[in-house]
Amino acid sequence: MNPMLSRLAPLLCLVALAAWPLRAALPAPACGTAASASPLAVTHVSAEVVVKFKPSAASGAIQSCLSTLGAQVKSSPALKRLGVTLLKIPAGRASATLSGLRQNPFVEYAEPNYLVRAVDVIPNDPGWSSQYGPGAIQAPQAWSVTTGSNSVVIAVIDTGVDLGHPDLASKIWSNPGETGADAQGNDKRFNGVDDDGDGYVDDWQGWDFYNADNSPQDDHGHGTHVAGIAAAESNNGLGITGIAWDAPIMPLKVLDNRGSGSVADLASGIVWATDHGARVINLSLGENSPSMLMENAVNYAYAHNVVVVAAAGNDGTLGVLYPAASANVIAVASTDASNNRSSFSNYGPEIDLAAPGSSIYSTYWSAASGSTYFTKSGTSMAAPHVAGLAALLASLPQFGTVDQIRAALQNTALDLGSAGWDQYYGHGLIQAYNALNFTPLTPTPTLTFTPSPTATPTPTATATPTPTPTFTPTVVPTVTPSPTSTQTPTPSLTSTPSATPRTASALTFYVYLMMLYSK
Secondary structure, three states, X not given: XXXXXXXXXXHHHHHHOOOOOOOOOOOOOOOOOOOOOOOOOOOEEEEEEEEEEOOOOOHHHHHHHHHHHXXXXXXXXXXXXXXXXXXXXXXXXXXXXHHHHHOOOOEEEEEEEEOOOOOOOOOOOHHHHHXXXXXXXXXXXXXXXXXXXXXXXXXXXXXOEOOOOOOOHHHEXXXXXXXXXXOOOOEOOOOOOOOOOOOOOOOEOEEEOOOOEOOOEOOOOHHHHHHHHHHOOOOOOOOOOOOOOOOOEEEEEOOOOOOEEEHHHHHHHHHHHHHOOEEEEXXXXXXXOOOHHHHHHHHHHHHOOOEEEEEXXXXXXXXXXXXOOOOOOEEEEEEOOOOOEOOOOOEOOXXXXXXXXXXXXXEEEEOOOEEEEEEEEOHHHHHHHXXXXXXXXXXXXXXXXXXXXXXXXXXXXXXXXXXXXXXXXXXXXXXXXXXXXXXXXXXXXXXXXXXXXXXXXXXXXXXXXXXXXXXXOOOOOOOOOOOOOOOOOOOOOOOOOOOOOOOOOOOOOEEEEOOEEOO
């Protein structure tokens, strides 16, 4: 603006708004600019301000004033309903313009067009920039609500977990019945005694069902990768970020160093996790054949209010693997960074939800490198995103049951693919913040009617009528074939597991990892 015009601006505006009262011998700046205004210290849109004129301000005077300021009205029908005008002003003049407007007696208020932002919690872990998964499921927004609870345990039933990994070591669950000192002052972790009476000796940090010992150390890498996705130590300036920051990890090894194992060991792991307080179980594994033993185990977990999450499979074909296909298990499909179905992700009528599973960066273990980080793909990687979110939900009192957690996950998912549920994405991509803000249904209490006692009347003697005979049809017996006797295996815990690794027989079902190595 010309310096001369700048000095004359208050006078010009005073003439335009002749109805405005004189305050003193000299007029106060009216829609003028303050030459000495300091820059604004707040974050705002640099070339915009908002102003609300009082109802008594004449429209012509307002237009003349805005022209003097060099301001242009930006159309906003919604703000107009509030009587507020959004102004576009010369760059760098926000502070001076506001100073002048606030001296105008016909201005109710004038303020910067402040910048707002999502209430996200961004961790300081250096690997965060390599993790698209948490962002895709609204985890940063969810962490402003809760980061979980150390009383909500996630059991990772897999190849084991790297117990010494820097991003996992502090998260490993400890069995309260096998820690501390015994009556003789010996450390319960190593005293060779089954202190908690569960049939497993010194099982103070989980159990290795494959090798029948108390060290569920990963010797493959898969379980470590899964555990990191679900619940790695987070916001610690190291490595990556897990979904459930505060949830302990219960490591249970049921697969060998090639990633295979038996249904018997898997079922034992599910029962053990349930009995030792796991609230969520992650199963990034599966097999093609339905097994009654496996079904019994997942139903046992469900009956004890444990959320079971499993990977759908990596064949890219119709057919969800077991146990994901079981009714009381949440079956998880995989998506990529663009929220499209991963090409390897199995599909079918049992799919419940989808989560990121392509090119997922997480904790890892390898024989060559030891504790490290690696990128892998598979529905194995999708499942722990859901398990982590289930743990966040379980940390809030309104999500006290498996069904309430499942309802929150399904009813708030981002619909992908065909409208509504479909066999590729299920109910859609999980959305953590939306799920945490879901209001679950509260069961309606059943009213119990208690009848008031009444006097029992004395019966009056009446004649007993002679019954009239009625026709009773003769029932013709049908031949019922005798069922063939079949043997039903009953899962049971071994009282004292042998220290010798088990050798699988030809009758043992095998489960295998739901993973694909990224190229």
